[in-house]
Amino acid sequence: xxxxxxxxxxxxxxxxxxxxxxxxxxxxxxxxxxxxxxxxxxxxxxxxxxxxxxxxxxxxxxxxxxxxxxxxxxxxxxxxxxxxxxxxxxxxxxxxxxxxxxxxxxxxxxxxxxxxxxxxxxxxxxxxxxxxxxxxxxxxxxxxxxxxxxxxxxxxxxxxxxxxxxxxxxxxxxxxxxxxxxxxxxxxxxxxxxxxxxxxxxxxxxxxxxxxxxxxxxxxxxxxxxxxxxxxxxxxxxxxxxxxxxxxxxxxxxxxxxxxxxxxxxxxxxxxxxxxxxxxxxxxxxxxxxxxxxxxxxxxxxxxxxxxxxxxxxxxxxxxxx
Amino acid sequence: xxxxxxxxxxxxxxxxxxxxxxxxxxxxxxxxxxxxxxxxxxxxxxxxxxxxxxxxxxxxxxxxxxxxxxxxxxxxxxxxxxxxxxxxxxxxxxxxxxxxxxxxxxxxxxxxxxxxxxxxxxxxxxxxxxxxxxxxxxxxxxxxxxxxxxxxxxxxxxxxxxxxxxxxxxxxxxxxxxxxxxxxxxxxxxxxxxxxxxxxxxxxxxxxxxxxxxxxxxxxxxxxxxxxxxxxxxxxxxxxxxxxxxxxxxxxxxxxxxxxxxxxxxxxxxxxxxxxxxxxxxxxxxxxxxxxxxxxxxxxxxxxxxxxxxxxxxxxxxxxxxxxxxxxxxxx
Numbered sequence: 270x271x272x273x274x275x276x277x278x279x280x281x282x283x284x285x286x287x288x289x290x291x292x293x294x295x296x297x298x299x300x301x302x303x304x305x306x307x308x309x310x311x312x313x314x315x316x317x318x319x320x321x322x323x324x325x326x327x328x329x330x331x332x333x334x335x336x337x338x339x340x341x342x343x344x345x346x347x348x349x350x351x352x353x354x355x356x357x358x359x360x361x362x363x364x365x366x367x368x369x370x371x372x373x374x375x376x377x378x379x380x381x382x383x384x385x386x387x388x389x390x391x392x393x394x395x396x397x398x399x400x401x402x403x404x405x406x407x408x409x410x411x412x413x414x415x416x417x418x419x420x421x422x423x424x425x426x427x428x429x430x431x432x433x434x435x436x437x438x439x440x441x442x443x444x445x446x447x448x449x450x451x452x453x454x455x456x457x458x459x460x461x462x463x464x465x466x467x468x469x470x471x472x473x474x475x476x477x478x479x480x481x482x483x484x485x486x487x488x489x490x491x492x493x494x495x496x497x498x499x500x501x502x503x504x505x506x507x508x509x510x511x512x513x514x515x516x517x518x519x520x521x522x523x524x525x526x527x528x529x530x531x532x533x534x535x536x537x538x539x540x541x542x543x544x545x546x547x548x549x550x551x552x553x554x555x556x557x558x559x560x561x562x563x564x565x566x567x568x569x570x571x572x573x574x575x576x577x578x579x580x581x582x583x584x585x586x587x588x589x590x591x
Numbered sequence: 592x593x594x595x596x597x598x599x600x601x602x603x604x605x606x607x608x609x610x611x612x613x614x615x616x617x618x619x620x621x622x623x624x625x626x627x628x629x630x631x632x633x634x635x636x637x638x639x640x641x642x643x644x645x646x647x648x649x650x651x652x653x654x655x656x657x658x659x660x661x662x663x664x665x666x667x668x669x670x671x672x673x674x675x676x677x678x679x680x681x682x683x684x685x686x687x688x689x690x691x692x693x694x695x696x697x698x699x700x701x702x703x704x705x706x707x708x709x710x711x712x713x714x715x716x717x718x719x720x721x722x723x724x725x726x727x728x729x730x731x732x733x734x735x736x737x738x739x740x741x742x743x744x745x746x747x748x749x750x751x752x753x754x755x756x757x758x759x760x761x762x763x764x765x766x767x768x769x770x771x772x773x774x775x776x777x778x779x780x781x782x783x784x785x786x787x788x789x790x791x792x793x794x795x796x797x798x799x800x801x802x803x804x805x806x807x808x809x810x811x812x813x814x815x816x817x818x819x820x821x822x823x824x825x826x827x828x829x830x831x832x833x834x835x836x837x838x839x840x841x842x843x844x845x846x847x848x849x850x851x852x853x854x855x856x857x858x859x860x861x862x863x864x865x866x867x868x869x870x871x872x873x874x875x876x877x878x879x880x881x882x883x884x885x886x887x888x889x890x891x892x893x894x895x896x897x898x899x900x901x902x903x904x905x906x907x908x909x910x911x912x913x914x915x916x917x918x919x920x921x922x923x
Contacts, residue, residue, distance in 0.1 A: 488690055489695055491648060491688070492688060492696070492756075493696070496680065496681035497679070497708070498707060499711065502707065507696050511696070511698055585698055587743070
């Protein structure tokens with residue numbers, strides 16, 4: 270098992286280098302120049318000061334040297350400083366990652382808690398009214414944009430609190446960490462987490478349902494029934510563990526996407542997360558920050574995939590001993 | 592001696608988009624304690640559905656038992672509540688399925704799949720259940736049982752998995768085991784081993800066995816009684832010796848001719864049953880075997896022959912010409 274994990278980690282190195290090369294080249298292919306953005310808004314720009322700025326940021330060196338610098342720095346854990354703010358990239362990311370991570374984790378918990386029981390119930394009562402309700406809710410979740418749902422949920426909180434207490438209440442907008450003030454923190458992140466978790470659970474629910482339907486037709490389920498096992502054992506022990514395999518993969522992919530992929534939702538809830546930082550970095554042509562963010566995302570995908578693979582082996586002995 | 596299992600006029604139907612399929616259409620037979628009864632027929636003759644009906648394992652919808660009684664040790668299984676039925680399954684009647692490769696859960700250990708039955712029906716604790724599982728594995732001829740208990744199905748061969756399935760069926764000392772084509776998916780040499788094992792165990796433990804098969808040749812050596820099914824009905828029933836030695840239904844005769852035999856000259860050609868099994872949705876009022884029957888006469892098209900005594904005691908046939916065809920040579 271440890272060998273397997275080590276193997277997977279070593280295999281991720283080419284992936285990371287490939288991603289690094291891709292983002293490096295793509296960023297430099299986008300028209301525009303950070304020095305132009307930095308120096309002038311409208312008006313004329315002095316070519317000399319642009320050149321000066323290039324030299325300052327190291328953009329006057331050859332592309333090859335810049336790339337080597339980037340890779341070597343990355344390998345050593347030095348991500349450089351943001352070309353826009355001048356602050357260390359690590360610091361820029363470190364202030365944003367807790368909120369993104371927290372929302373991604375909470376949304377995953379919400380999604381799993383909703384999706385797996387509902388998907389299972391839906392499969393067990395295929396084509397009943399219950400199944401139809403669950404499937405309708407799932408389709409709605411996939412079809413509804415998260416940002417719209419976000420706006421609606423904020424409005425609902427406002428309206429309901431107004432009705433109940435007489436004064437409208439809104440979640441605070443300045444982020445505090447979970448450790449400093451858990452209640453305040455949760456009141457900030459719970460709405461976005463539920464909003465995102467809903468769409469996420471809809472996708473997962475459909476996957477759980479179809480995987481369960483397939484597994485329930487397997488011969489070993491008939492065997493379990495022929496043994497006279499009570500239904501909850503047939504479902505939980507025999508069916509669910511087999512049906513969870515594709516669901517785990519899906520959860521992994523969705524989770525990795527949530528960190529850095531929530532641009533609009535972060536905007537709606539006024540959260541200072543990785544998604545917004547990403548957009549800002551690309552807009553400003555901030556090469557170092559964008560590169561670091563892409564590498565972070567790739568690393569999260571690699572780690573999540575690894576976790577999924579380990580979970581797979583844990584769930585399925587054919588992989589563990591294969 | 593009263594019968595252990597007494598199936599009376601069993602009807603099992605499937606409602607499909609195209610209409611109602613009468614998979615089992617008025618089947619009656621009995622199984623005595625400790626007796627081995629074979630149910631023989633082609634694919635689609637209703638033999639598996641009939642067996643699954645006994646344990647009420649037919650998925651509903653689309654399947655349903657519409658009529659009849661299944662008396663097991665004096666109780667009618669058709670009327671039992673789901674909870675009572677659950678106690679019969681695995682507790683009093685064990686089942687062995689056709690596909691050992693897919694009938695065991697790939698993600699649970701062999702041990703777990705045996706012990707869970709004991710925990711369910713007997714409320715056994717883990718240690719007791721483990722001891723019994725080791726005992727059962729030795730009983731079905733699996734060496735090094737302690738190690739096997741910790742293994743997963745994919746680590747075992749098909750023959751071993753079928754032995755495990757037999758162990759699972761025997762776990763709670765049932766009075767009856769239903770085996771649905773238990774050897775069809777196995778190599779010929781393994782088939783013989785599994786059948787020997789089942790014959791030996793049922794004799795030793797005094798368990799009755801209903802064995803479902805399409806192979807008259809294999810059954811011959813193990814069953815005391817043979818029931819031949821065609822298009823959802825029993826067409827011939829009787830002591831194995833009578834059915835094999837003096838078949839009284841053209842279908843049984845045809846089946847016997849289609850069995851490859853080592854005692855015939857090599858040049859002798861196989862003689863398969865002509866034609867196809869009938870479409871169960873398009874049965875008319877006549878005998879269902881008529882289109883494939885070389886003895887068919889006018890009356891066969893208009894009315895259905897009932898299962899009535901023929902030849903020796905306990906031998907029954909559903910053919911109008913049951914007495915005439917006895918004289919006809921089997922190899923005709």
